[in-house]
Amino acid sequence: MKIVLACDHGGFELKEAVREHLTKKGYEVNDIGVYDTNSVDYPDYGKKAAELVAGSDDKGIVICGTGIGISIAANKVHGIRCALCTNEYMARMSRMHNDANMLALGNRVIGQGAALDIVDVWLSTEFEGGRHLNRVKKIMEIENI
Template sequence: MKIAIGSDHGGFFYKEKIKEYLKSQKYEIIDKGTYSPEPVDYPYFGEEVAKSVAEKEAEFGIIICGTGIGISIAANKVKGIRAALCTNEFMARMARSHNDANILALGQRVIGLDHAFAIIDVFLNTPFEGGRHERRVKLILDIENQNL
């Protein structure tokens, strides 16, 4: 499975550690930057990961900034993206099973690294339930199609 990953400077340390972790789990990683801890603007990296997922270059994306908020807002501006900011495993499970989220957003200044790994594991291993949730995801897509 291919996973696109990106961060700003506020998430750079976690991005590098998450890449190592995912590679050890045999995932293929597409690094969309940033490539150093020098200050940069998070919207660029949220968009790059989102485009990678929307264009099917990667199956899922992981984006990281200081809180996860800004970069998730930027990613969600790309058509076809459902980026979910998750701070615990329950949120990651619900994001995937109920919302069919395709990008996980994390905040380096909000959660510990081991906790981030646990959230990632749940996100990547939880299938979309479909059923009644399909109708709701379709409603989200309808809103997207009317506005993007």
């Protein structure tokens, strides 16, 4: 499994910390930018990351100032379930119950330590399936309306 990592200028600092953290843990990281704090449009990076994750076994992590805008953009891509998480419980539930394939974080909302803990929980939690499988299927059917 590869981790696609993307951010806008507001998420750059946290993206760098997440990239370093994931690399140290042995994950293969596909860092698609940004690579500095020059202003960019978060929809471009949310979409690009989501397109790389959609239809694959890869996971994605996207970061902007709040995590809101970039998660909305990622969720517009067919096949994506991007969860904006601000704590470990949300991260765990987004995987266990929603089979989230992307995680969104807000650099200006949570501290770096909390963010790295969220990343670890999110990546180590498996989808429960069972009764949740039908619910996830219903979510994905909405894309066909």
